[in-house]
Amino acid sequence: MKVLVSVKRVVDHNVTVRVKADGSGVETANVKMSINPFDEIAVEAAVRLKEAGIATEVIAVSCGSSQSQETLRTALAIGADRGILVECEGELQPLAVAKLLKAIVEKEQPQLIIAGKQAIDDDCSQTGQMLAALCDLPQATFASKIEYQNNLLTVTREVDGGSETLELVPPAIVTTDLRLNEPRYVTLPSIVKAKKKPIDVIPANSLDVDIATNLEVLKVSEPPARKPGVKVGDVNALIQKLKSEVNVI
Amino acid sequence: MVALVIAEHNDSALRPTMLNVIAAAAACSGEVHVLVAGEGCAAAAQDAATVEGVSKVLLAEGAQFAGGLAENIAAQVLAISGEYSHILAPATPFGKNILPRVAAKLDVSQVSEITRVVSADTFERPIYAGSAIATVRSKDAIKVITVRTTSFAAQGKSAAAAPIEASAPISVSTRARLVSKESLATDRPDLTAAKIVVAGGRGLASRENFEQQLAPLATKLHAAVGASRAAVDAGYAANDCQVGQTGKVVAPQLYIAVGISGAIQHLAGMKDSKVIVAINKDPDAPIFSIADYGLVGDLNEVLPQFTAGL
Ligand SMILES: Cc1cc2nc3c(=O)[nH]c(=O)nc-3n(C[C@H](O)[C@H](O)[C@H](O)COP(=O)(O)OP(=O)(O)OC[C@H]3O[C@@H](n4cnc5c(N)ncnc54)[C@H](O)[C@@H]3O)c2cc1C
Ligand SMILES: Nc1ncnc2c1ncn2[C@@H]1O[C@H](COP(=O)(O)O)[C@@H](O)[C@H]1O
Numbered sequence: 001m002k003v004l005v006s007v008k009r010v011v012d013h014n015v016t017v018r019v020k021a022d023g024s025g026v027e028t029a030n031v032k033m034s035i036n037p038f039d040e041i042a043v044e045a046a047v048r049l050k051e052a053g054i055a056t057e058v059i060a061v062s063c064g065s066s067q068s069q070e071t072l073r074t075a076l077a078i079g080a081d082r083g084i085l086v087e088c089e090g091e092l093q094p095l096a097v098a099k100l101l102k103a104i105v106e107k108e109q110p111q112l113i114i115a116g117k118q119a120i121d122d123d124c125s126q127t128g129q130m131l132a133a134l135c136d137l138p139q140a141t142f143a144s145k146i147e148y149q150n151n152l153l154t155v156t157r158e159v160d161g162g163s164e165t166l167e168l169v170p171p172a173i174v175t176t177d178l179r180l181n182e183p184r185y186v187t188l189p190s191i192v193k194a195k196k197k198p199i200d201v202i203p204a205n206s207l208d209v210d211i212a213t214n215l216e217v218l219k220v221s222e223p224p225a226r227k228p229g230v231k232v233g234d235v236n237a238l239i240q241k242l243k244s245e246v247n248v249i
Numbered sequence: 250m251v252a253l254v255i256a257e258h259n260d261s262a263l264r265p266t267m268l269n270v271i272a273a274a275a276a277c278s279g280e281v282h283v284l285v286a287g288e289g290c291a292a293a294a295q296d297a298a299t300v301e302g303v304s305k306v307l308l309a310e311g312a313q314f315a316g317g318l319a320e321n322i323a324a325q326v327l328a329i330s331g332e333y334s335h336i337l338a339p340a341t342p343f344g345k346n347i348l349p350r351v352a353a354k355l356d357v358s359q360v361s362e363i364t365r366v367v368s369a370d371t372f373e374r375p376i377y378a379g380s381a382i383a384t385v386r387s388k389d390a391i392k393v394i395t396v397r398t399t400s401f402a403a404q405g406k407s408a409a410a411a412p413i414e415a416s417a418p419i420s421v422s423t424r425a426r427l428v429s430k431e432s433l434a435t436d437r438p439d440l441t442a443a444k445i446v447v448a449g450g451r452g453l454a455s456r457e458n459f460e461q462q463l464a465p466l467a468t469k470l471h472a473a474v475g476a477s478r479a480a481v482d483a484g485y486a487a488n489d490c491q492v493g494q495t496g497k498v499v500a501p502q503l504y505i506a507v508g509i510s511g512a513i514q515h516l517a518g519m520k521d522s523k524v525i526v527a528i529n530k531d532p533d534a535p536i537f538s539i540a541d542y543g544l545v546g547d548l549n550e551v552l553p554q555f556t557a558g559l
Contacts, residue, residue: 013514017380026381095358122376123494124361129319129349138425139319141346144488154428158488159342160441160497162432166318169424178478178495179488208534214388215358218371220381226520229541231532234552238526238544246524246541248445248503249470249559 001148002169003046003055004110004139005080006101006128007039007062009071010121020045023219033067035074038116041176044183045146047079054148057081061107063092063100069199076194077186083197088211094122096211098130103207105135111170114154117142117177128175138168144179250369252335254303255326256285257343258293265442268300268403270339273396274364275302275404277335282307284416286325288315291413305411309506311418316427317343323350324421330355333391334369338396340498341441342350348395355390362399377406378494378517398441399521414492433487440473442491445503448492448519451483452508452529452548459485463507463553469559475499475519477509493518508548511536528552 011017011026012034018027035043051054060075062068063086072083086100105113115128132139142157144163147154153168158177168174204211232238242249252274269515272319274281281302285294286309290548294308307329313321326347330336332529336351338344338519340362352359355373364382365373447467453459459480467474476486478493492499494517511527511534519525520539527540530547537543544551 011377016513019381026377093358095353095356098353118495120378120494122361123378124359125345126349126352126359129346130353130359131557133350133353138423138520139346139350140425142342157342161489162430163488164316164430167426167428172424187511194460198298210359213358215360216386216388218384218386220376220383223375223379223382223520226525226539226541229525229537229539229543230539231543231545234546235551235558238542239555239558241542242524242526243501245432246503248524 001055001111002057002059002108003112004059004061004105004108004173005042005046005051005075005113006041007043007060007071007075008065008115008116008119009033009062009068010036010119011238012051013037013120015097019063019220019222023221025217025220026180033070035071036116036119038118038176038178038234040074040180040183041080041180042114042116043075043078043080044181045176047150048181049148050079059110061086061101061104063097063204065089073194074186076197077190081197083199083201085201086204086207087201089178092211093213093215094124094126095130096213097127098134099211100207101131101211102134105131113171113173115173115175117175128173131171137171137173139173140166140168142177143174144177146174146180250278250334251280251282252337253326253329253333254281254283255322255336255338255344255347256283256293256297257339257553258285259286259340260287260288260290260453261292262296263293265439266339266398269398269401270337270396271300271302271402272401273363273366274335274337277337277369277392280304284309284329285325286314286322288312289297291394294413298413299403299406301405303411303556304466306413307416308413309416309418311420312446313418313420318423318425318427319350320421320423320425321373322347323354324419325416326351328419329416330391335392337394337396342396344395348393352393355391356391357391358387359395360385360387361395362397363394364397375517378513379454379520380513386417397498399498426438433489438466438471438473440475441497441499443499443501445470445472446475446499446501447454447505448477448508448509449480449486449507450477453485455484462549466552466556469556477515506536506540507552509536510534511539
């Protein structure tokens with residue numbers, strides 16, 4: 001079974017994000033970038049399927065600037081076999097990414113596509129579901145467990161109030177929850193090995209896909225700050241404040 | 250301009266936070282319809298009909314909707330989408346699962362997790378775990394939107410019920426099947442709707458401690474129990490309790506964070522709470538920077554005193 005994993009280059013989750021003074025976006029110059037944490041989990045899940053003898057090939061795909069090759073290298077170091085960069089400049093909306101990924105899916109014909117449940121920059125949580133709709137594929141979002149047996153995928157999903165289990169007939173799309181796995185620590189030899197793995201670069205404009213968007217970002221601003229609080233000396237003082245100052249208990 | 254709201258319900262009633270989604274829909278458009286899709290969910294449709302501002306409820310009943318599969322519900326929404334200027338759902342696992350499918354099929358962008366309706370085509374939404382707020386304008390003919398329910402006041406109930414109309418159920422062939430649902434039984438209030446949330450972090454140090462120190466405080470306050478990701482990962486609390494960027498977003502009257510450091514990903518889920526209390530032994534913990542009341546101390550001493558003092 002061929003597995004395709006989508007990976008996005010995002011501002012590292014440890015970076016404190018600053019809004020640009022002119023309100024046009026957030027500061028991304030000279031900021032540490034990493035693979036989206038959910039996509040790292042997606043790659044790990046795919047590589048584990050390969051190690052279990054279920055996946056035959058793991059392909060990582062990223063859409064973005066040439067720097068996204070670094071993100072693909074991370075995926076290759078975890079154990080993906082090859083990478084595809086759909087190269088374009090500028091910000092891509094999830095719908096545009098889904099359309100680009102669809103073109104790659106049609107070309108590669110994977111049986112399983114694994115995406116992250118959300119990108120930690122735009123926090124959209126759309127792309128996997130959109131790709132599923134565009135390709136008319138069954139989906140299992142927010143997966144905490146993936147199993148494959150007798151040509152059926154059994155996926156446990158995290159939902160409000162508990163979890164649920166779905167059975168999907170491949171080809172299918174799964175998006176990853178944080179709980180799906182803990183990605184391996186990438187070792188130096190695997191980083192060296194990843195450098196030799198192939199990355200295909202495909203210009204986005206060669207795919208005959210309309211990536212224009214009708215969604216315009218008017219401005220990006222700081223969230224409203226909370227007014228500074230106080231420290232209380234002990235539990236009694238705390239209870240007193242909660243009762244009489246703010247009347248919440 | 251009519252807005253369509255996709256209802257999350259349990260067959261007998263709307264999920265309480267749907268009142269907030271309907272409020273957001275009413276801010277987008279003068280007229281609001283609600284789609285209730287399910288099997289044996291007429292009572293939920295009646296519930297929807299009595300929400301203020303709802304002028305029509307569409308009831309689609311069929312076995313294909315029973316499991317709540319995204320493929321089936323999205324198909325139903327698409328079948329009736331032509332009449333609407335806005336399609337809204339809550340930004341919960343339910344809404345997030347379905348709505349992007351609808352948007353993609355309509356070839357429109359989705360506006361995720363809005364926190365404010367500026368005008369019929371302009372919305373605010375947090376990005377980067379709430380580190381920034383983006384104001385976005387959609388020029389799409391149909392605006393497809395998920396709503397952060399804690400950012401909108403709940404719509405009231407009205408005395409007169411809106412008409413309920415049957416919506417012919419659409420069948421699609423799907424290669425997905427619901428095998429089972431595992432629900433966590435709890436007699437505590439729903440985390441996303443609770444007035445008080447008591448949340449524990451890695452500082453609780455064990456599941457026993459979580460249950461013996463934190464839970465009694467929550468019980469005494471009739472509060473819901475929340476947790477940080479670290480506490481959930483360590484098995485101190487159920488997954489369903491996770492608050493944050495990738496968990497639930499809550500905004501209760503009172504949020505008590507115990508043994509939680511205050512990582513940005515956690516703050517993303519609770520910093521709009523009305524009053525925030527932080528209990529932490531580290532005076533420099535970042536959680537104190539957003540707390541209205543901070544208490545520096547060992548939770549093992551503070552929690553029993555707190556519970557006993559109420
Ligand atoms: C992509 C991504 C998504 C994430 N999503 C979420 C999310 O949705 N929600 C979330 O919560 N996290 C999330 N995280 C994780 C987040 O970054 C933090 O790691 C996590 O919130 C830390 O949890 P904590 O505060 O309980 O643990 P810690 O950071 O370890 O803090 C424990 C605190 O307890 C205090 N303490 C210890 N012992 C005591 C004692 N006896 N008495 C009093 N205080 C004590 C310590 O001083 C410390 O401040 C995410 C991370 C990533 C990368
Ligand atoms: N530019 C991109 N390139 C590759 N994959 C992407 C890109 N954008 C989003 N994705 C995938 O879609 C998931 C969800 O992203 P989003 O819908 O933006 O929250 C991510 O975790 C990725 O797996």
